[in-house]
Amino acid sequence: MDDAPHDDETTGLTVEEPSTWAAGVPAVRHALEYSLEQTTVPRTARTLLTMNQVDGIDCPGCAWPDPEVGHRSRNEYCENGAKHINDEATRRRVTPEFFRAHPVDDLASRSDRWLNQQGRLTEPMVKRPGSDHYEPIGWNEAFALVADELRSLDSPDQASFYTSGRVSNEAAFLFQLFARAYGTNNLPDCSNMCHESSGFALHETLGTGKGSVSLLDLENADLILLVGHNPGSNHPRQLSALETAKLNGARIVAVNPLPEAGLRRFKNPQKPRGVVGRGTEIADRLLQVRPGGDLALFQALNRMLLEAEDRAPGTVLDRDFIESSTDGFDTFAEHVRGVDLAKVLEETGLTLDEIGAVHEDVLQSDRVVVCWAMGLSQQRHAVPTIREIVNFLLLRGNVGRPGTGPCPVRGHSNVQGDRTMGIWEQMPDAFLDSLRDEFGFEPPREHGVDAVGTIRAMRDGEVSIFFGLAGNFVRAAPDSEATEAALRRCRLTVQVSTKLNRSHAVCGETALILPTLGRTELDVQDSGPQFLTVEDSMSQVHTTRGRLTPASPHLLSEVAIVCRLARATLDGSQGIPWTDFEADYGHVRDRISRIVPGFHDYDRRVTRPGGFTLPNPVNEGVFPTETGAARFTANRGRATRAPAGHLVLQTLRSHDQWNTVPYTDDDRYRGIHGSRQVVMVNRDDLLDLGLSDGDTVDVVGVWEDGVDRRASGFTVVAYPTPRGGAAAYYPETNVLVPLDSVAETSNQPTYKDVVVRLEKVGSRPDRAPEGATA
Amino acid sequence: MRAPRPWGHRGPGTVDEERHLRVPVRTAYDRWTQYESFPRFARHVHRVEQVRPAVTRWFVRLGPLRHEFHAEVVEQHPDTLVAWHTLGSRVVHEGEVTFRATGPDTCVVGLTLRVPCPPVVPRRAAEALLRPLVSAELDRFATFVETVGDVGEAWRGTIHRGRVEHVEKEPPAHPGWVHG
Numbered sequence: 013m014d015d016a017p018h019d020d021e022t023t024g025l026t027v028e029e030p031s032t033w034a035a036g037v038p039a040v041r042h043a044l045e046y047s048l049e050q051t052t053v054p055r056t057a058r059t060l061l062t063m064n065q066v067d068g069i070d071c072p073g074c075a076w077p078d079p080e081v082g083h084r085s086r087n088e089y090c091e092n093g094a095k096h097i098n099d100e101a102t103r104r105r106v107t108p109e110f111f112r113a114h115p116v117d118d119l120a121s122r123s124d125r126w127l128n129q130q131g132r133l134t135e136p137m138v139k140r141p142g143s144d145h146y147e148p149i150g151w152n153e154a155f156a157l158v159a160d161e162l163r164s165l166d167s168p169d170q171a172s173f174y175t176s177g178r179v180s181n182e183a184a185f186l187f188q189l190f191a192r193a194y195g196t197n198n199l200p201d202c203s204n205m206c207h208e209s210s211g212f213a214l215h216e217t218l219g220t221g222k223g224s225v226s227l228l229d230l231e232n233a234d235l236i237l238l239v240g241h242n243p244g245s246n247h248p249r250q251l252s253a254l255e256t257a258k259l260n261g262a263r264i265v266a267v268n269p270l271p272e273a274g275l276r277r278f279k280n281p282q283k284p285r286g287v288v289g290r291g292t293e294i295a296d297r298l299l300q301v302r303p304g305g306d307l308a309l310f311q312a313l314n315r316m317l318l319e320a321e322d323r324a325p326g327t328v329l330d331r332d333f334i335e336s337s338t339d340g341f342d343t344f345a346e347h348v349r350g351v352d353l354a355k356v357l358e359e360t361g362l363t364l365d366e367i368g369a370v371h372e373d374v375l376q377s378d379r380v381v382v383c384w385a386m387g388l389s390q391q392r393h394a395v396p397t398i399r400e401i402v403n404f405l406l407l408r409g410n411v412g413r414p415g416t417g418p419c420p421v422r423g424h425s426n427v428q429g430d431r432t433m434g435i436w437e438q439m440p441d442a443f444l445d446s447l448r449d450e451f452g453f454e455p456p457r458e459h460g461v462d463a464v465g466t467i468r469a470m471r472d473g474e475v476s477i478f479f480g481l482a483g484n485f486v487r488a489a490p491d492s493e494a495t496e497a498a499l500r501r502c503r504l505t506v507q508v509s510t511k512l513n514r515s516h517a518v519c520g521e522t523a524l525i526l527p528t529l530g531r532t533e534l535d536v537q538d539s540g541p542q543f544l545t546v547e548d549s550m551s552q553v554h555t556t557r558g559r560l561t562p563a564s565p566h567l568l569s570e571v572a573i574v575c576r577l578a579r580a581t582l583d584g585s586q587g588i589p590w591t592d593f594e595a596d597y598g599h600v601r602d603r604i605s606r607i608v609p610g611f612h613d614y615d616r617r618v619t620r621p622g623g624f625t626l627p628n629p630v631n632e633g634v635f636p637t638e639t640g641a642a643r644f645t646a647n648r649g650r651a652t653r654a655p656a657g658h659l660v661l662q663t664l665r666s667h668d669q670w671n672t673v674p675y676t677d678d679d680r681y682r683g684i685h686g687s688r689q690v691v692m693v694n695r696d697d698l699l700d701l702g703l704s705d706g707d708t709v710d711v712v713g714v715w716e717d718g719v720d721r722r723a724s725g726f727t728v729v730a731y732p733t734p735r736g737g738a739a740a741y742y743p744e745t746n747v748l749v750p751l752d753s754v755a756e757t758s759n760q761p762t763y764k765d766v767v768v769r770l771e772k773v774g775s776r777p778d779r780a781p782e783g784a785t786a
Numbered sequence: 787m788r789a790p791r792p793w794g795h796r797g798p799g800t801v802d803e804e805r806h807l808r809v810p811v812r813t814a815y816d817r818w819t820q821y822e823s824f825p826r827f828a829r830h831v832h833r834v835e836q837v838r839p840a841v842t843r844w845f846v847r848l849g850p851l852r853h854e855f856h857a858e859v860v861e862q863h864p865d866t867l868v869a870w871h872t873l874g875s876r877v878v879h880e881g882e883v884t885f886r887a888t889g890p891d892t893c894v895v896g897l898t899l900r901v902p903c904p905p906v907v908p909r910r911a912a913e914a915l916l917r918p919l920v921s922a923e924l925d926r927f928a929t930f931v932e933t934v935g936d937v938g939e940a941w942r943g944t945i946h947r948g949r950v951e952h953v954e955k956e957p958p959a960h961p962g963w964v965h966g
Contacts, residue, residue, distance in 0.1 A: 082854070201966070203965070203966025204966055206966065207965070207966050208966035210965075210966070211964040211965040211966045212964055214965075215962075215963070215964045215965075219957070219962065220960070221962070221963055221964040221965035226837075228837070228841065228856060228873065231874065232856075232873045232874065259875070260874060260875055261875075332946075332947075333949065336951070409947075409949065412949050412950065413840070413947070413948040413949050414838075414840065414841055414856075414858045414873060414948060415873070427966075428965055431961075431964075431965045431966060436963065436964070436966075438963075438964070439963065440963055443963070608961055609959040609960055609961055609962070610958070610959045610960045610961055625837075626960055626961070627838075627958035627959070627960050628960065629957035629958055629960060629962070631838045631839075631840075631950070632838065632839055632950050632957070632958055633839075633943070633949060633950030634957040634958070636962055758966075760966075
């Protein structure tokens with residue numbers, strides 16, 4: 013398509029005051045502008061009006077659940093979802109001619125935004141050893157190439173099979189089946205990098221790796237704590253649920269280092285008060301906690317609850333519940349009573365009055381929900397922090413009742429479903445036994461490698477084939493230079509993709525791009541049109557059906573790619589009917605129904621309007637932990653304290669971005685336009701560091717290995733972050749996140765917990781006048 | 787904080803009804819707690835979905851009016867008591883049904899319903915409007931349960947203060963592994 017950008021142009025940085033509200037009419041305008049820039053009016057209408065509707069397209073933008081059938085808006089999407097769906101539905105095409113004009117080195121020099129803006133991939137392409145260009149390759153030859161390489165390995169564990177959260181349940185199930193039939197549990201996924209800490213903490217304490225909250229709970233809570241997440245940009249449809257909760261009488265406390273617009277006020281563009289009125293105030297209190305101070309905050313709240321119970325026995329804690337359904341209370345209580353409140357104030361950067369006010373809110377609330385996202389899970393002590401949140405909920409019986417519970421808010425649209433389907437390097441034996449019994453082969457039992465483990469293994473030469481089913485691994489991963497070097501060591505890298513990204517440019521000796529259908533597109537197989545299924549962040553399993561003509565006649569579905577690869581690679585002795593699976597996805601769902609607990613009668617139940625909701629044992633009074641009880645835990649861990657002259661950096665996404673893909677260089681809500689090369693720092697910290705707003709700096713990571721990790725040429729923006737903290741955009745600053753800096757227990761990279769120093773290299777470009785507003 | 791139930795200073799309109807049934811108390815209780823079968827006897831209940839053991843979703847019709855609401859069971863004790871209230875602010879009511887054996891094959895079922903009174907309607911008038919409705923539905927339940935009889939397999943768990951206290955302590959089939 014000729015309107016794709018030819019050059020990597022930037023407009024230059026301008027900075028305005030951060031916005032104090034989210035969405036409203038500008039959200040509609042920006043969504044339509046971007047959509048119509050990418051595709052036509054009729055295609056935009058077809059995508060948007062079927063998004064998140066029964067029998068429509070599940071928005072790949074995030075994992076937020078859909079309202080109940082009968083309560084969905086005609087326009088059931090947000091600004092970011094609209095952009096994302098039409099980013100996929102774009103009329104721009106990446107053809108073989110494009111690859112002839114752009115060698116791999118050229119692609120590697122381009123920005124994420126430029127690569128994405130080139131459009132949809134149209135044909136399988138291969139970069140052969142020694143070549144600097146991708147060239148067309150037939151599908152059969154491509155599968156034969158991968159199969160030959162896989163069969164030539166000394167061990168199946170020398171290959172790693174990565175899954176991104178866009179992948180459907182059917183494709184994910186087949187992908188893990190293929191990997192295990194091939195002989196490895198090397199199944200890293202994007203969960204390893206986003207909510208792995210949540211899964212470990214919840215599984216240990218409540219016996220379920222997922223949240224227990226539904227929209228109904230959120231809308232009927234008395235008090236909602238939003239901790240370490242930014243709903244306005246990362247899951248904007250949550251704002252509608254929060255608005256409903258507020259109208260039902262809930263109070264909301266936001267705990268976040270940055271005063272994000274979506275935490276403050278929501279102007280719902282589908283309601284008059286959101287179009288011409290002030291909208292709805294979201295947070296009644298905003299606690300700007302220091303990065304990593306959340307554990308201390310919840311320990312303080314828990315100590316205060318215990319002390320309130322001491323003062324008025326039988327009135328604060330849910331003693332019946334604690335005695336009948338939990339264990340570990342005494343140890344926990346002894347530990348948390350010893351928490352030093354002076355240290356809490358230092359760790360959190362909050363005042364005792366601020367914490368005390370939240371404590372009063374808690375005392376007056378019968379039903380409490382805690383939502384969180386990566387602001388917690390990507391800390392080094394993320395697992396203890398989330399366990400402490402569980403303690404907080406257990407104390408007053410805020411689990412297993414309507415309007416209560418833990419709510420990890422997941423990002424990628426089917427990230428939860430992919431794990432449900434068995435994409436995990438540590439699947440339990442019961443699941444592997446079911447695979448064995450169903451398909452007649454013995455799956456490997458030794459745990460595989462996760463995302464960080466895969467990078468290490470590639471770096472060390474232990475993995476030489478990387479296969480990515482969707483996603484942009486090289487940009488999503490931490491320690492960008494180490495990850496890129498590791499991928500470049502591979503003999504073969506394979507990427508199943510809809511659009512161009514940096515993972516195609518940073519590749520192995522041989523590299524394949526296998527273009528695939530998007531969610532928006534018709535998927536027709538030998539038995540006729542197919543639908544796919546996904547699971548959202550609140551365990552609703554439902555269908556997704558594309559409607560658009562595929563971007564190219566050469567595209568295969570992800571299911572077809574996995575099935576054909578399996579047929580080419582495996583010798584057939586397992587008797588897995590890959591051809592049948594490809595022809596009719598209902599056959600895949602039949603097998604899933606016999607293997608994955610909770611999926612009985614899957615193919616029939618999922619086609620009901622709205623699908624079905626997987627049961628959560630917590631809501632049925634059961635805690636399938638090691639002890640059969642909900643578990644209080646005594647948690648230790650301190651927020652990272654940067655040494656003098658240093659800051660603790662968190663990486664974050666802009667508003668105009670989907671995962672690793674920026675749509676523009678603007679971050680409207682934070683008032684930053686025209687550049688993503690910025691680092692946001694508290695004005696007082698700038699004074700202490702001898703820096704000024706607008707200075708150009710290198711952001712330099714500090715880690716125990718002494719490696720020089722550097723993000724160069726960033727502009728300092730004075731921003732209302734807490735003292736000692738800084739923020740900069742992901743994935744540009746992933747280069748600063750050391751590969752070995754991971755959360756305890758979960759091995760999740762610590763994107764929100766990076767010690768940096770700022771080295772001044774120059775002074776700054778133009779900026780808007782002080783006091784200008786968004 | 788969540789506003790108290792909007793009964794206002796006049797308190798709710800309250801209707802109490804009782805029926806003597808010629809079935810064992812267990813049969814009456816089990817039939818009542820099969821909420822999804824309410825449309826088989828209740829004229830105004832169009833559909834019921836069991837969302838969780840303690841939460842149901844109701845679709846009711848009153849003449850030309852359609853209402854939908856979620857109900858939370860706050861107390862449920864086999865063969866004794868079911869108490870509930872609605873969630874959300876659109877359709878508000880609360881109620882309880884009691885079960886008492888009067889013999890091996892007979893029992894008494896009592897139903898209490900509390901609703902807010904509209905601003906200009908006296909409480910007694912509201913109750914007078916509601917009573918025939920409740921009475922007729924309870925009659926239909928009595929006829930239904932005496933005609934259809936036993937349920938077969940029924941959920942016999944306990945709910946206390948909105949929390950399920952499961953009998954078997956077996957988790958439902960679910961993918962229980964760590965989810966990242």
